[in-house]
Every structure is written in C-alpha cells, then in structure tokens.
Amino acid sequence: MEFPVLTAQQISAAIQKRLAEKSSATRLVCFDFFDTLVSRSVVPEDTKKIAAGQLAELLGEGLTGELIYQLRRVLEQRLCAESHRNGLDPEFNLLDLGRVLYGVLKEITGDGLLPAEGSFVALLTDIEVAVEKLVQTVNREVVELLRDCRSRGMKTAIVSDFYLPSEYFRQLLSCHGLSGLVDHLFISADFRLTKGHDGRLYEVVCRESGYRPEETIMVGDSGHADDMMARRRGISAYCLRQPEKSTESGVNVTQGRADREPERIYTELFAGNRACHFPEMGLSLHYFTHKLFLQAVSDRHDTLFFCSKEGEFLRKLFMRYQEIRFGRQVVASRYLMVSRKATYICSCKKLEDEDFGRLFVHYRDLSLLEFLRSLNFSKGESLALCEKLQLEPATRHYDLKNHPDFQSLIGSESFRASYEVHRLSQRENFLLYLNSHGRGLEEEGLTLVDVGWKGSIQNNIYYALDGRVKVSGYYLGLLSPTELHPNNGKKGILFSDYPSHSPFVHVFNNNRSLFEMVLGASHGSADGYFRRDQWENLLYPRQSDFYQNDEGEHPFVTVMDLPEERRLFNELIAPLQNVYGELNDRLAAQLVSLTPAMPEFEWWARQHARMVFRPTRDEIDFYAGLYHLENFGLFEFTAFRPGGKLPVSTRLGNLLALLKDPAGHLETGV
Known part of the structure; x- marks a missing residue:
C-alpha cells in the first residue's frame, strides 16, 4: 500500500487537524533521524x-582503511546473523563490533601494537561519532516541526535504526542543538x-514511553520502516518528503573531491577564512599542527607538554x-608554565661548578x-646586593664574564x-610543579612542544632533572x-x-619574529616557582603574582603580566588567532574524507612566502606597531618599527647582494 509523501509543513497541518479532533488524542510524536531531522x-x-x-591512520602497522572497512563488513554480517538466530x-x-574487531586485528598485528581492548573500542566509537558530526547537516523545516510539537x-521521541548506542547517539543530538527538544x-x-x-522496535517505543499506539505518531522518510511498519503496529504515520539538504553547517565532508587537485580544494577553503593581516600564517600553523600530530603518533608519545607562552595557542x-x-584527544596535552628566566636558575649547578656558559654564549655584554x-633575582634584591658590594648595577659591560666587577660579585659571600638559596628553592619548587601533572617522569619521560629556536628552555629542564629523565x-x-x-633530543x-x-x-626562517608575535598568550611570562608561604615572606617583593587559569590559582607558578x-x-x-x-x-x-589528500609541502611554503616577499602596506604597518618584552639576558621592550627610511643606494646594494647570494642572505634572518 502506498501512502502520500508530505512536506514538513503539510505534516504540521495534519497534526494540528488531528489535535483539533476531540476523538483523537495525540501524546507522543516520534521522528526518524537520518534523512528526516538530519541529512x-x-x-x-x-x-x-x-x-x-x-x-x-592512528594504528599504523601496515593497516589500511580499506582492510579495516572490509573486516568490519564481514563482522557486521556475522553479528547481525547471530542476533537473528537469538x-x-x-x-x-x-x-560489540569494536570488541570483535579488536580480536581480529590483534591476531593480525600481534601483541603490544594495539591499545588495550577498552581503549580501542572507545577510540573506534569516538571516531564514528566525530565522522557523523561532520557529514550531517540539520533539516531546519523538520526541526521546526519537532519544536512545534513540543510547544503544543x-x-x-527519536526512533532510529542505527548501530550507535544511545549513550553516544546523544552526542549527535547535542552537536545539532536538539537535546532539549527530545524526550x-x-x-x-x-x-x-x-x-x-x-x-518490533515500535512495541518497545509504546512500552517504554507509556503511550498507546493510538496516542502515537511516527514521522519519517522511509515508506517501509517509518510508515508501513508503524501502521502495522497501530501507530499513525506520515511519510516525509526528503528536504533539500541544508548548507548552513559549519564544516562538512563532501563527495566528489577525489578528482580535484588538493591545491584547488585548499585554496578554496583558505579563501573563506582569511585574517585581515598575514592570513597565510593560519595555513602554516595548521600544517605544523598536522605534522606534529603525525610525528607524535609515529613516535608513540601519549602526552605532549606545550611550553608557555607560544604553546597556549599551539595547544588550542x-x-x-x-x-x-x-x-x-588521541594524544593528550598539558600546558607547562615555563620561561627562560624561570627555568635557567633551576638548571644551574653549585657555584664552584657553574660558569654560566649557557647564558653568556647568547648574551656576552x-x-x-x-x-x-x-638568575631570577628580583630587581630589588639585585640592586641591594650591588649597593652592598659597591658595584655599579646598570652599566652594560663588554664581555661581562671577564670584567672585574663580575669577578667581585661572584666572589662575594x-x-x-x-x-644557593635561589637555586635550591626554585629547583625544588619547579620539580614539585612538574610532578603536579601526575606523570612519572623517569619512567615515561617528558615531551615538549615549543615555537623554537634553539631549545634553551628544554636544556634548562633537562639539567634541572639532572639528565636522568x-x-x-x-x-x-x-x-x-x-x-x-641522547636524553635531550x-x-x-x-x-x-x-x-x-x-x-x-629560508622562507619560514625569515618570519621567526612574526611567528612569536602571532603566538602571543592571554597571560604573562612565567616569573618563578614559589610556595605560597615563601611568596608571602619574600624580603624583596616581586612584580609578579600566582598564575590563575579556569581551574583557579595554580600552586608554585608565578607570572609577570604587564x-x-x-x-x-x-x-x-x-x-x-580567532581567524x-x-x-x-x-x-x-577536510582530512575527514574518503580520499584525504593535502597539497605538497611546496604549496604551503609558497603561500607562506607571500608574507615574506610581498607583504601589504597594511601588514607592514601592523607589524611595525608590535612589540615584544625580553625577559632574559636583556630586559627591554623590542619594537619592530623601522628607525628611518633607507637611502636608495643602500636599498640597491642590498638588492644586488640578495640577487648574488639569496640563500646566504636569507639564512641570516635579517
């Protein structure tokens, strides 16, 4: 028997008419989900x-998506047959599929290559939900019908033939803002x-909801499952004409991209999200994020520690x-409040064994x-110490380590x-801070993520841990x-x-300062590591205060926010950063697709090169208005505004030098 196929508006009118009939009581309206509420x-x-x-991609070990999909098809058929036999x-x-698939893959890959069974099943399910979220869009007119029924x-109810259990299905409702509309x-x-x-699922609906079939309506797109089967169980049904697919969703996986060049796809995606200044920086940061994830998975790191301050946005x-x-979060992440100033003193040795070479190699004068x-002495304590020793504090000396005043300072009691007090207390508190992240450092190690460039903070942490970690x-x-x-790679x-x-x-190297600037943080620099009682009893107060995040004040870490x-x-x-x-x-x-493909690295480099070689006037002016606070070695604001216009002769000379040896000049970063 065929029944009329109606639009959402026609079904709404039919339900209103039904409600107006005193002989008909409607208490529950059920909706199909796929091709009804969403497409x-x-x-x-x-x-x-x-x-x-x-x-x-996550499991590796030679496993392919096609192999896993084919295994899944066979196992689904086996589970369905078993259910029917019962x-x-x-x-x-x-x-259940996840548990069975785990057993099969374990036989293929052997022991030690897969996560534990529970972790594998959770990963499989989370991926399934993530993909469904991306490929679904809400059918607005049907949602309005759902909302109208609630208002009356x-x-x-949602009644769906689907293999995802309800505890995970609810995540799809939440994603589309439907949770509050479904009882x-x-x-x-x-x-x-x-x-x-x-x-038979309709019998469950009536039994579990407490409503009789004659009090229930079913709305869905399937003439068989949503209409005929419902009517056989005594439930009134309306067959929905499939709505036009919405384009309002934020991000979608679409078909038909297999034959299109990745460069064209990514150019189109980029065109829709361009920042007003240095838009290509967003491309470079995404490419870094993608490669970082793949590297961490390949190296089997389960947790990454992102170093402040640049690490705040990189972690996001x-x-x-x-x-x-x-x-x-396949690879977990933590945020580590560190800076060169805060960690350097923690890494220093006893004075008789310390030459401060790691400081002087970068800051001679x-x-x-x-x-x-x-060394993380406060400004007040530094001035008091110099006054006591009758040493001039502010004069910058050429090659300080060999200056007589320096020898007088470090030779004083x-x-x-x-x-020694600073070194020991800061180191002790820093180690307490590291251990507060709940990680067995000596057994599990510590993997850091930072913007670059030489890895000085990592060196400090390595030495603070005595090279054991x-x-x-x-x-x-x-x-x-x-x-x-070997322990500091x-x-x-x-x-x-x-x-x-x-x-x-050379292309990326020339934008080091810009990378640092656009990776600014919502907080100040780590200033030191203190217990609250130590902080309250400091003889020389500091400008900083304890770091606070969404969870409240963090013990041990102080920041200086200007x-x-x-x-x-x-x-x-x-x-x-928002863009x-x-x-x-x-x-x-875009990577969640049947044929995920990224442009070759050259494409990403060419996009970035536009900012290096052809910045706009607005971008130059924007960059000239930026500034950066140096808080180690030199303590001063660095501005990027040029001091004046270069003569034409100088500019021509620079151009000729660049043309003769482009690599050599670009290498300098000037």
Missing part, C-alpha cells in the same frame, strides 16, 4: 569507510530490534585538530643587574649565599640546536637546519 553529505557506507581510514532482529551494536504539549530516544542498537525488519590548535578528526635578573622536544622551527644529548617540525636544511627553511602585553594581545593578536583557529577547524575537517 548526510555522503552515503551511509561512506561514513564507515571514512571512519576506517581515520582509525588506520530471536532478535538482524542488528548489531558498535561496541506533546512529548517527542525519548529509541535506537535499534540498544534493543537489537528494528523498525525496518518487522517493526592541536586539541581542536584532534577533536574534529577523531572526536577525542650584560650589566650586573641584567645578569642577576637572569653575599652573592654565594643568595645564589629523557626529555624530547618538538619545535615549529629548530635552528642550530644546542646541548643535544630535538626535532623541527615545520623547518630546521639540523642535521641538514629542511626544504624551504598592561602593555595585555593590550597588545587583546586588541591585535587575539583577533588574528587562524577557524581555518584550522575547516582544514582539519
């Missing part, structure tokens, strides 16, 4: 293929009973990338005040005593890394000059 941008089997590809409908639950006092949820996976096989990109692609502040570092850029040891992800020059290193830095971040940097973040979301979603 997919791919056919149903393609969501499984996409999810299989995502899972294969007197239920031919249906399966994704959690009727209860609502009941009946998913075939929970009962192994379906609408489409013989309609990393977390969003994983959430969009996999529905979870310093004043005594700058030296003491680099006053300095020796203060140095394996410390690894991933950097956006790595240039002439120092202090490399470093890798440049986007560009590097070690152990050899990576492709297009008004100039807050203004710069809030007014200039945060708006750029970069949106672009990262769109590009991460």
Whole structure:
C-alpha cells in the first residue's frame, strides 16, 4: 500500500487537524533521524569507510582503511546473523563490533601494537561519532516541526535504526542543538530490534514511553520502516518528503573531491577564512599542527607538554585538530608554565661548578643587574646586593664574564649565599610543579612542544632533572640546536637546519619574529616557582603574582603580566588567532574524507612566502606597531618599527647582494 509523501509543513497541518479532533488524542510524536531531522553529505557506507581510514591512520602497522572497512563488513554480517538466530532482529551494536574487531586485528598485528581492548573500542566509537558530526547537516523545516510539537504539549521521541548506542547517539543530538527538544530516544542498537525488519522496535517505543499506539505518531522518510511498519503496529504515520539538504553547517565532508587537485580544494577553503593581516600564517600553523600530530603518533608519545607562552595557542590548535578528526584527544596535552628566566636558575649547578656558559654564549655584554635578573633575582634584591658590594648595577659591560666587577660579585659571600638559596628553592619548587601533572617522569619521560629556536628552555629542564629523565622536544622551527644529548633530543617540525636544511627553511626562517608575535598568550611570562608561604615572606617583593587559569590559582607558578602585553594581545593578536583557529577547524575537517589528500609541502611554503616577499602596506604597518618584552639576558621592550627610511643606494646594494647570494642572505634572518 502506498501512502502520500508530505512536506514538513503539510505534516504540521495534519497534526494540528488531528489535535483539533476531540476523538483523537495525540501524546507522543516520534521522528526518524537520518534523512528526516538530519541529512548526510555522503552515503551511509561512506561514513564507515571514512571512519576506517581515520582509525588506520592512528594504528599504523601496515593497516589500511580499506582492510579495516572490509573486516568490519564481514563482522557486521556475522553479528547481525547471530542476533537473528537469538530471536532478535538482524542488528548489531558498535561496541560489540569494536570488541570483535579488536580480536581480529590483534591476531593480525600481534601483541603490544594495539591499545588495550577498552581503549580501542572507545577510540573506534569516538571516531564514528566525530565522522557523523561532520557529514550531517540539520533539516531546519523538520526541526521546526519537532519544536512545534513540543510547544503544543506533546512529548517527542527519536526512533532510529542505527548501530550507535544511545549513550553516544546523544552526542549527535547535542552537536545539532536538539537535546532539549527530545524526550525519548529509541535506537535499534540498544534493543537489537528494528523498525525496518518487522517493526518490533515500535512495541518497545509504546512500552517504554507509556503511550498507546493510538496516542502515537511516527514521522519519517522511509515508506517501509517509518510508515508501513508503524501502521502495522497501530501507530499513525506520515511519510516525509526528503528536504533539500541544508548548507548552513559549519564544516562538512563532501563527495566528489577525489578528482580535484588538493591545491584547488585548499585554496578554496583558505579563501573563506582569511585574517585581515598575514592570513597565510593560519595555513602554516595548521600544517605544523598536522605534522606534529603525525610525528607524535609515529613516535608513540601519549602526552605532549606545550611550553608557555607560544604553546597556549599551539595547544588550542592541536586539541581542536584532534577533536574534529577523531572526536577525542588521541594524544593528550598539558600546558607547562615555563620561561627562560624561570627555568635557567633551576638548571644551574653549585657555584664552584657553574660558569654560566649557557647564558653568556647568547648574551656576552650584560650589566650586573641584567645578569642577576637572569638568575631570577628580583630587581630589588639585585640592586641591594650591588649597593652592598659597591658595584655599579646598570652599566652594560663588554664581555661581562671577564670584567672585574663580575669577578667581585661572584666572589662575594653575599652573592654565594643568595645564589644557593635561589637555586635550591626554585629547583625544588619547579620539580614539585612538574610532578603536579601526575606523570612519572623517569619512567615515561617528558615531551615538549615549543615555537623554537634553539631549545634553551628544554636544556634548562633537562639539567634541572639532572639528565636522568629523557626529555624530547618538538619545535615549529629548530635552528642550530644546542646541548643535544641522547636524553635531550630535538626535532623541527615545520623547518630546521639540523642535521641538514629542511626544504624551504629560508622562507619560514625569515618570519621567526612574526611567528612569536602571532603566538602571543592571554597571560604573562612565567616569573618563578614559589610556595605560597615563601611568596608571602619574600624580603624583596616581586612584580609578579600566582598564575590563575579556569581551574583557579595554580600552586608554585608565578607570572609577570604587564598592561602593555595585555593590550597588545587583546586588541591585535587575539583577533588574528580567532581567524587562524577557524581555518584550522575547516582544514582539519577536510582530512575527514574518503580520499584525504593535502597539497605538497611546496604549496604551503609558497603561500607562506607571500608574507615574506610581498607583504601589504597594511601588514607592514601592523607589524611595525608590535612589540615584544625580553625577559632574559636583556630586559627591554623590542619594537619592530623601522628607525628611518633607507637611502636608495643602500636599498640597491642590498638588492644586488640578495640577487648574488639569496640563500646566504636569507639564512641570516635579517
């Protein structure tokens, strides 16, 4: 028997008419989900293929998405047949599939290569949900019908033949803002009973909801499962004409991209999310995020520690990338409040064994005040110490380590005593801070992520841990890394000059300062590590205060936050980061597809090169208005505004030198 196919508006009118009839009581309106409340941008089997590809990328070991998908098909059929033999409908639950698939893959890969069974099943399920979120768009007119039914006092339910159990299905409702519009949820996976096989799921609906069939209405797109099977069970039904697919969703996986060049796809995505200044920086940051994730998975790191301050935004990109692609944090991340000033004193040795070489190799000419502040002495204590020793604090000396005043300072008992107190207390508190992250450092090691460039903070942490802990570092850029040891390895992800020059290193190297500026943070620099009782009893007060985040005040860590830095971040940097973040979301979603393909690295480098070689006048003016606070070695604001216009002869000379030796001049970063 065929029944009329109606639009959402026609169904709404029919329900209103039914309500007006006193002889008819309608208390529950049920809705199908797929092709009713939401539409997919791919056919149903393609969501499984996409999810299989995502899972294969994480597992590695030669597993392919096609292999996992084919195994899944066979196992689904086996589970459905088993369910039918047990007197239920031919249906399966994704959690059961995950457990069976785990056993098969373990036989293929052997022990030790897969996560534990529970972790594997959770990963499989989270990926499935993430893919479904990306391929679905809400059908607004049907949602309005759902909302109208609720407003008229009727209860609502979703009745769906689907293998995802309801506890995970609810995440889809939440994603689309439907949770508050649905009173009941009946998913075939929970009962192994379906609408489409013989309609037994409708018996569950009436029994569990407490409403009789004559009090219930079913709305859906399937003439068989939603209409005929419902009517056989005594439920009134309306067959919905499939709505036009909405284009209002934020990000979608679409079909038909396999034959299109990746460069064209990414150019189109980029065109829709361009920041007003340096828009290509968003591309470079996304590419770094993607490569960082792949490297961490390949190296089997389960947790990355992002170093402040640049690590704040890098971590946000990393977390969003994983959430969009996999529905979870496959590689966990922590935020580590560190700076060169805060960590250097923690890494220093006893005075008789310390030559401060790791400071002087980068800052040869310093004043005594700058030296003491680099050791994290407060400004007040530094001045008091110099006054006591009758030494001039502010004069910057050529080659300070060989200056008589420096020898007088480090030879004094006053300095020796203060140095040892600072060194031991800061180191003790820093180690307490590290251990507060709940990680067994000596057993598990410590993997850092930072912007670059030599890895000085990593060196400080390595020495603060006495070299006993394996410390690894991933950097956006790595240039002439120092202090490399078997337990202190470093890798440049986007560009590097070690152990050899990576492709297009000069292009990215020339924007080091810009990378640092656009990766500004919402807080100040780590100033030191103190217990609250130590802080309250400091003889010389400091400008900093304890670090606070969404969870409240953090013990042990103090930060120095200056008004100039807050203004710069809030007014200039945060708006750029918002656009970069949106672009990262769109590009991460593009990887969730049947044929994920990224442009070759040369394409990304060419996009970045536009900012180096052809910045706009607005971008130059914007950059000239930025400034940066140096808080180690030299303690001063660095501005990027040029001091004056170069003569034409000088500019021509620079151009000729560049043309003669482009690599040599670009290498300098000038």
